[in-house]
Amino acid sequence: MSQNPIFHDYTFGGQERKELDHVGHFVLPGLLTTDAQQQLTESLARIESLIPGCQKGYEPNRFAAEYDSYLESLIPHPQMLKLVRQVLGEEIRYDHCVSLNRSGGNGGIGWHSHGYSDDDPRFGFVRIFFYVSGFDADDGGLKAVPGSHLYRDPKIQGATDETLREGWLAGKTHPETGEPLAIEALSVPPRTVILMWTHAAHAVSPRKQDSDTRWTVVYAYRNPGRPTRVRWVTPEFERKPIPGAEGLMSHY
Ligand SMILES: O=C(O)CCC(=O)C(=O)O
Ligand SMILES: [Fe+2]
Numbered sequence: 001m002s003q004n005p006i007f008h009d010y011t012f013g014g015q016e017r018k019e020l021d022h023v024g025h026f027v028l029p030g031l032l033t034t035d036a037q038q039q040l041t042e043s044l045a046r047i048e049s050l051i052p053g054c055q056k057g058y059e060p061n062r063f064a065a066e067y068d069s070y071l072e073s074l075i076p077h078p079q080m081l082k083l084v085r086q087v088l089g090e091e092i093r094y095d096h097c098v099s100l101n102r103s104g105g106n107g108g109i110g111w112h113s114h115g116y117s118d119d120d121p122r123f124g125f126v127r128i129f130f131y132v133s134g135f136d137a138d139d140g141g142l143k144a145v146p147g148s149h150l151y152r153d154p155k156i157q158g159a160t161d162e163t164l165r166e167g168w169l170a171g172k173t174h175p176e177t178g179e180p181l182a183i184e185a186l187s188v189p190p191r192t193v194i195l196m197w198t199h200a201a202h203a204v205s206p207r208k209q210d211s212d213t214r215w216t217v218v219y220a221y222r223n224p225g226r227p228t229r230v231r232w233v234t235p236e237f238e239r240k241p242i243p244g245a246e247g248l249m250s251h252y
Helices: 014-023 034-050 069-074 078-088 161-166 235-239
Strands: 025-028 093-099 109-112 125-131 142-144 192-197 202-204 216-222
Touching (some): 014 025, 014 078, 034 093, 034 216, 078 125, 078 216, 109 161
Antiparallel strands (some): 025 192, 093 216, 109 202, 125 192, 125 216, 142 202
16 A cells, blocks of 8 residues: 655654654654645544544544544554654554644643653653644643653653652753753644653643644554553454554554
C-alpha cells in the first residue's frame, strides 16, 4: 500500500539524537505536510464527536487508532517507522495512540512523567506528539524540564510550576552539566512534531476560553523487553492484520 507522505524533509542524525538524549525532547517545527494536517484534523474531530456516551474502558480518545482508519494507517507509516527507529533503533513496538484535543477553556494538565523500564535505560519509550494546530506557551502549551528524563522517575508530580519548583525540582541538577533543572515553556507553529522520552517531566498550560480546539495526537513506541502498563491496545487490535505493522503490535 502506498501512502501519502506525512512529513516534510528533516534531519535527525547523531547530533539530533544526542540533543534528544541530553534535553529529553526534540522539536521538529512544521514537519507534518498540509495533507497530513488536513486528514489528522478531520480524524481528530471525528474522535472527539464519538466521545459523548462512549463505552467506559474503551474510550475513542484513549484507543484513537482503533476508531479511525487514518490514525491506524499512521502506526506503520514508513516515515513514522523511520523516525521511530532513528530514536529507538531497530527493535520497536507500538504502545498507544491517544488523541489530546483541547478545546477552549480546557484546563491543561499538571506536571507529571510516565514510566517504562525505570531501572534500565537500554529500554526506551518515546512519545511522538503531533501538534497538528500548534500552540502558544500560554494557550494549551506543552512545558518540559530539560534533563528531567535522566532521573527515569515515573512519579514526578506537581499541580503548578510553583509546586514543581518547591517539590521535585528543588536542588536537582542536570546529571551531565550540573546546571540546575528549570522549566521550559514551548511555543510551536502548526504541523509540529515533538519527540519526548517518556520519563521527562511535562505539563500543559490551560487553553484560553475563546481559543479554538488544539488538535493533537500522540503515538508512543518502545523497545520491547519490559512490561508496559499503558499499552492501550485491545486483543482484537493486536491480532488485526494491519499492512506494514507485522511484528509491531505484540507486547514483547
Ligand atoms: O496534551 C498534551 O500536549 C500532552 C499530554 C500528555 O501529558 C501526554 O500525552 O503524555
Ligand atoms: Fe504526559
